[in-house]
Amino acid sequence: MSIKNPYKNFIAHIQRHVDLTEDDIDKILSRSHHKTYLKGQYIGQEGEIARTQTFILEGSARTFYLDSKGNEHIFAFGIDDWWVGDITSFTSQTPAEFNVQCLDKCHVVQITYENMEALYEEVPKMERYFRIIVGKAYGSVAKRIVRNHALSAKERYLNFMERYPNIVQRVPQYMIASYLGVTKEFLSSLRKQITQEQKS
């Protein structure tokens, strides 16, 4: 990522969905700010109101839920060019149910709630942009629900490795287990099975 123009990938991502004029871009940038988080830092936390939506320029993060027994359940990973944040909390400005934590150093672009609302007025195309990307996100989560029911843990793991090879390399196995909804021990035994099958 160029230090000169850290927003390049950010604007490019929006351009991929809607056409922006130079003026639109200026307005968007004037409502955005850049920030760097360190490994382990929280972008957002359960119980707090999500003040910003966050676009990851570089780095990785996880969104997870803490159940009543204190167990973590990873809902999603976010890497370069993804939006992260508790959307329900942000949109309705209510306490979040999800935690968003950086897995390594993250360069991000953020837009606060107030700026976002203003931006929707100034650049209505942003409504369209978010409608489209949230629609895509919804579609992929919908498929994930039925896949979780249709496939075994092993199939889900193989599927995940195929779809997100870059994530598999960057995050520890126990987090992938959490994302898939299995224990780290069970995932470990699945991995053993898989390597043994490959040998034969």
Next chain:
Amino acid sequence: MSIKNPYKNFIAHIQRHVDLTEDDIDKILSRSHHKTYLKGQYIGQEGEIARTQTFILEGSARTFYLDSKGNEHIFAFGIDDWWVGDITSFTSQTPAEFNVQCLDKCHVVQITYENMEALYEEVPKMERYFRIIVGKAYGSVAKRIVRNHALSAKERYLNFMERYPNIVQRVPQYMIASYLGVTKEFLSSLRKQITQEQKS
């Protein structure tokens, strides 16, 4: 539902999220059409491109996925005042992965892809409306994923009964089992457990 004004609940639902002028309403209605489906009819089918988005005025429907072994997996139910349809297929006009089938007679309002695109130009507030409701839908599906991992089948069933008592009454148990991701036999044994617990 009044026969005179079948669109009343439809417009009311939009009004709940954005302010509409009389002119907006006219434009929306001129892009919408009313339709009645019979029990068992498909609103949309796997492999076909979703030509419309469908708002249920009255009736109920299910959205399900057919896996490689031919098993059905219900992703969602839709009842009065809900939108149904494969959003990915509709938005990108690609073949659908989900089937949408009416569980009883359904009165619906539909908007075709072409009309929807035109409507976004004529009434930009509709971008906002869909951004908001898709965002809500995404949030609830996200929570469902982690709940599926955090809770046992019994807890999920009790949870479902509490949240959607009207659905539990209207759809057969084996569909609820499919929605929850368990077999009908296992759900049956859970129900037995629950009634026995209540007695004691």
Next chain:
DNA sequence: CGAAAATTTGACATGACTCAACTGGAGTGG
């Protein structure tokens, strides 16, 4: 009433979890 659909039952199988111990790096500090 009779047939089809939905639900229940029970015996058995298995995928996935729990718990506790062990292995093997990757720091860290003396």
Next chain:
DNA sequence: CCACTCCAGTTGAGTCATGTCAAATTTTCG
């Protein structure tokens, strides 16, 4: 450079939740 710790990953034994299959029962509805 070794000893120590910490953390991720692995192993294995025992258990539990849930699935499978086949049959019986109940409900629905033409």
